[in-house]
Amino acid sequence: xxxxxxxxxxxxxxxxxxxxxxxxxxxxxxxxxxxxxxxxxxxxxxxxxxxxxxxxxxxxxxxxxxxxxxxxxxxxxxxxxxxxxxxxxxxxxxxxxxxxxxxxxxxxxxxxxxxxxxxxxxxxxxxxxxxxxxxxxxxxxxxxxxxxxxxxxxxxxxxxxxxxxxxxxxxxxxxxxxxxxxxxxxxxxxxxxxxxxxxxxxxxxxxxxxxxxxxxxxxxxxxxxxxxxxxxxxxxxxxxxxxxxxxxxxxxxxxxxxxxxxxxxxxxxxxxxxxxxxxxxxxxxxxxxxxxxxxxxxxxxxxxxxxxxxxxxxxxxxxxxx
Amino acid sequence: xxxxxxxxxxxxxxxxxxxxxxxxxxxxxxxxxxxxxxxxxxxxxxxxxxxxxxxxxxxxxxxxxxxxxxxxxxxxxxxxxxxxxxxxxxxxxxxxxxxxxxxxxxxxxxxxxxxxxxxxxxxxxxxxxxxxxxxxxxxxxxxxxxxxxxxxxxxxxxxxxxxxxxxxxxxxxxxxxxxxxxxxxxxxxxxxxxxxxxxxxxxxxxxxxxxxxxxxxxxxxxxxxxxxxxxxxxxxxxxxxxxxx
Ligand SMILES: Cc1cc2nc3c(=O)[nH]c(=O)nc-3n(C[C@H](O)[C@H](O)[C@H](O)COP(=O)(O)OP(=O)(O)OC[C@H]3O[C@@H](n4cnc5c(N)ncnc54)[C@H](O)[C@@H]3O)c2cc1C
Ligand SMILES: Nc1ncnc2c1ncn2[C@@H]1O[C@H](COP(=O)(O)O)[C@@H](O)[C@H]1O
Numbered sequence: 001x002x003x004x005x006x007x008x009x010x011x012x013x014x015x016x017x018x019x020x021x022x023x024x025x026x027x028x029x030x031x032x033x034x035x036x037x038x039x040x041x042x043x044x045x046x047x048x049x050x051x052x053x054x055x056x057x058x059x060x061x062x063x064x065x066x067x068x069x070x071x072x073x074x075x076x077x078x079x080x081x082x083x084x085x086x087x088x089x090x091x092x093x094x095x096x097x098x099x100x101x102x103x104x105x106x107x108x109x110x111x112x113x114x115x116x117x118x119x120x121x122x123x124x125x126x127x128x129x130x131x132x133x134x135x136x137x138x139x140x141x142x143x144x145x146x147x148x149x150x151x152x153x154x155x156x157x158x159x160x161x162x163x164x165x166x167x168x169x170x171x172x173x174x175x176x177x178x179x180x181x182x183x184x185x186x187x188x189x190x191x192x193x194x195x196x197x198x199x200x201x202x203x204x205x206x207x208x209x210x211x212x213x214x215x216x217x218x219x220x221x222x223x224x225x226x227x228x229x230x231x232x233x234x235x236x237x238x239x240x241x242x243x244x245x246x247x248x249x250x251x252x253x254x255x256x257x258x259x260x261x262x263x264x265x266x267x268x269x270x271x272x273x274x275x276x277x278x279x280x281x282x283x284x285x286x287x288x289x290x291x292x293x294x295x296x297x298x299x300x301x302x303x304x305x306x307x308x309x310x311x312x313x314x315x316x317x318x319x320x321x322x
Numbered sequence: 323x324x325x326x327x328x329x330x331x332x333x334x335x336x337x338x339x340x341x342x343x344x345x346x347x348x349x350x351x352x353x354x355x356x357x358x359x360x361x362x363x364x365x366x367x368x369x370x371x372x373x374x375x376x377x378x379x380x381x382x383x384x385x386x387x388x389x390x391x392x393x394x395x396x397x398x399x400x401x402x403x404x405x406x407x408x409x410x411x412x413x414x415x416x417x418x419x420x421x422x423x424x425x426x427x428x429x430x431x432x433x434x435x436x437x438x439x440x441x442x443x444x445x446x447x448x449x450x451x452x453x454x455x456x457x458x459x460x461x462x463x464x465x466x467x468x469x470x471x472x473x474x475x476x477x478x479x480x481x482x483x484x485x486x487x488x489x490x491x492x493x494x495x496x497x498x499x500x501x502x503x504x505x506x507x508x509x510x511x512x513x514x515x516x517x518x519x520x521x522x523x524x525x526x527x528x529x530x531x532x533x534x535x536x537x538x539x540x541x542x543x544x545x546x547x548x549x550x551x552x553x554x555x556x557x558x559x560x561x562x563x564x565x566x567x
Binding site: 106191193197313320 | 414447450499535554560
């Protein structure tokens with residue numbers, strides 16, 4: 001039986017989280033004794049870019065090169081993926097957790113009669129039945145979850161398995177589908193998106209600022225450090241509430257949940273709702289002038305000091321080791 | 323115009339998460355329950371739309387009797403009536419089937435939910451209900467206005483937002499800044515006591531998943547503090563110990 005992976009792309013490149021989903025599917029397939037790992041991409045994107053899914057573990061990439069699918073229209077994507085899933089005779093769909101992926105996966109669960117597990121953090125245990133570990137309570141706990149249906153959908157969280165890069169380029173095959181007009185009932189009229197920026201949910205390193213940064217005019221320091229680290233920038237909720245930073249940078253319980261290898265928090269107190277969005281980070285660095293700031297309890301490394309003194313020095317020190 | 327808002331009854335965001343019965347049950351001891359924060363945004367926007375358009379507003383929860391204070395709070399915030407489907411919410415499919423059954427019976431024009439519940443964080447129920455009812459489901463929605471039978475929305479995407487339009491009926495999973503959370507006032511609290519809260523039995527018992535065991539993450543080690551005048555030491559630790567640079 002084969003595994004289908006729904007891959008997303010942005011700015012003409014396959015998203016890193018989608019490549020991780022491919023590597024997850026490949027590891028799952030190896031664990032179950034082999035079978036094809038087929039990736040499917042929707043909409044306009046260069047074939048050369050798609051064949052890269054092979055390095056992450058796909059044996060083949062199917063490309064539905066229909067311009068109408070380039071924008072992420074949820075129902076249309078769900079219909080397209082369902083058709084491909086049936087055509088290739090898959091029994092499992094794997095995808096990366098994302099705002100589009102979640103919405104598409106939920107519709108597919110009903111369409112395909114498939115048990116859906118979201119926020120998957122590890123490969124399933126198939127020694128007896130089918131048991132998957134997923135993150136719940138915004139990263140504060142895990143649930144070992146059994147799936148009782150024949151068909152399965154796994155929405156994997158970042159870092160669920162290591163991204164593989166040792167596969168060969170995969171052949172890309174064009175697929176034509178006919179999608180019903182009804183699935184295009186929602187009409188995207190425009191988008192307002194920063195291009196060329198490192199996407200926060202995808203980033204390997206994140207530098208976030210809180211109310212301790214005092215005002216938007218001081219964000220140059222956060223951006224300077226982020227640039228030196230190749231990081232995305234984030235912020236606490238009050239910072240986006242007051243409008244110092246755009247809403248899509250707000251990290252936490254009610255914002256973006258990040259899972260980078262390094263999270264640097266500057267002038268953020270570490271309220272439990274903020275921590276809920278960062279507790280899947282591998283390493284956390286906290287810079288805060290208050291030694292009692294709760295964030296230090298969740299940190300691996302910390303500096304007690306004034307951000308306005310520490311940030312420029314830290315940025316220089318990182319520049320120096322390059 | 324009829325609006326339905328689906329709300330969860332979840333532990334307060336500051337709760338310490340613990341389990342009992344050999345890690346098979348959530349430990350409610352000392353935990354305060356609230357309307358899910360995203361559901362609270364959905365409810366707040368629904369109350370505004372109700373006032374603006376003269377709509378009726380129903381709130382729905384799939385849960386056992388203990389969730390009724392949460393439904394009463396939603397009534398105090400401004401819903402006209404409440405429905406409780408009397409069942410433990412076994413999994414997202416189970417919940418979606420109950421919501422879809424109620425929606426088929428009452429023909430709501432607009433169904434608002436939260437972008438995700440904060441207990442299981444699936445962000446799945448709205449999409450499932452959308453598919454079950456063959457309606458568009460859009461999430462996460464950060465702005466929603468109704469003009470005639472057209473709904474104009476902004477949806478958050480990675481790195482920005484997209485603007486979209488669709489016709490009613492539809493389902494939206496909401497998040498801030500769609501509206502500001504509303505705090506019930508005294509009059510709301512008084513009137514909530516007499517507003518209808520109807521309890522109905524579940525229609526369908528299908529599930530696709532079940533939890534066999536809960537686990538907690540390992541405790542975090544102590545923080546390693548570096549002197550503020552020696553930032554080079556931090557860089558060295560990140561490079562050589564953590565190996566992240
Ligand atoms: C239901 C709910 C959901 C929420 N969701 C979120 C969420 O998703 N994300 C989120 O972030 N918050 C969330 N919050 C809010 C949260 O409770 C906190 O209020 C918020 O995180 C505090 O932001 P802050 O740390 O930037 O600001 P503050 O709490 O004001 O902390 C500022 C910090 O900066 C430090 N500081 C000040 N000056 C300096 C300086 N010169 N140098 C270094 N440090 C300095 C101070 O010591 C302090 O620790 C939520 C709250 C609720 C009730
Ligand atoms: N038991 C429930 N009762 C009513 N609505 C629910 C329930 N569970 C989830 N929902 C709704 O579905 C949204 C998404 O939930 P989830 O898919 O669990 O993340 C929530 O924000 C609620 O609006």
